[in-house]
Amino acid sequence: MSDKSTPVAVEEVYEASERIKDFVHRTPVLTCQAIDSIAKKEDLVFKAECFQKTGAFKARGACNAVFLEKERNPDSPGIVTHSSGNHAQGVAYAAKCAGLSCSVVIPRDAPKIKCDAIRGYGAELIFCEPSYTSRIDVCAKVASETGKTIIHSSENCDVIAGQGTVALEFLEEVPDLDAILVATSGGGMLAGVSLTAKAIQPSCQVYAVEPVGKELQKSLEAKERLWTDPPKYLDTVADSIRLQAVGDTVFPIICKHAEPMVFTITDDQMIEGMKLIFERIKVVVEPAAGAGVYAAVNCLESIVPPLQKVGVILCGGNVDPDALPWST
Secondary structure, three states: OOEEEEEHHHHHHHHHOOOOOOOOOOOOEEOHHHHHHHOOEEEEEEEEHOOOOHHHHHHHHHHHOOOOHHOOOOOOOOEEEEOOOHHHHHHHHHHHHHHEEEEEEEEEOHHHHHHHHHOOOOOOOEEEOOOOHHHHHHHHHHHHHHHEEEEOOOHHHHHHHHHHHHHHHHHHHOOOOOOEEEEEEOHHHHHHHHHHHHHHOOOEEEEEEEEOOOOHHHHHHHHOOOOOOOOOEOOOHHHHHHHHOOOHHHHHHHHHOOOOEEEOOOOOHHHHHHHHHHHHHOOOOOOHHHEEEEEEEEHHOOOOOOOOOEEEEEEEEOOOOOOOOOOO
């Protein structure tokens, strides 16, 4: 089972996989010779979580956490969460599947396409100021007033275990992956993927991909969270990975299982990655996924020995078609 430095065990990831399998997609793995040629690599493989329920990997962790809440508390008054969009959609979807009431605290500047989707799953939207502090405060108030259980996007071990199912599937389909690249915000997917990958394939390296300003590598090298408190939002086109700091729960998992090297990607580079996937694989992905694509194609030369087969998680596809970042 889990130890102090790893509060989530790989056994919990396997259990999560069974628990959620009827409610999430086993997403496809995509390849593209043209992108391999551009990257001068033999094998890049893309796990298409943009095709997941709710359009992002977040449905996995949300379903695991919400279903477990229903099991543990059959009389639960419901769920509340705070999110910039994708986790909120996942929780709203999971709550609908579980028959639970759901409230979502969301920044008032969240993309309309995500707000509409959350409402579509039957959740109540509660808007807050676009700051992490406001999200936390409003969410806590709702929980206090309603008795609803907070399902955090990364500081919840059941969510982390659910996100680990991405790596479980990826390595079942491509067991000889040398590395997996993970776009990182609060760190839930990075924690889940890294602990799962290391348990299944110890030689597989897991790297975080971040927007400018996050500076995760400094904290990983120091093995200490160096961010200011409360964490701020970064000024980036990637709304799903704009949180500056990873959380207290996930940080020791990441330190133990992920590589200390982090790939920092600019907004222009994210957009370049998005365009590449759109042009060559004909799939629209979010800027966060574009960050992973750009890193895989352009940033791996310094790794020794060279990586031969690299996996990229296309983490989401919830892009407003009227506001594509290269057309604004």
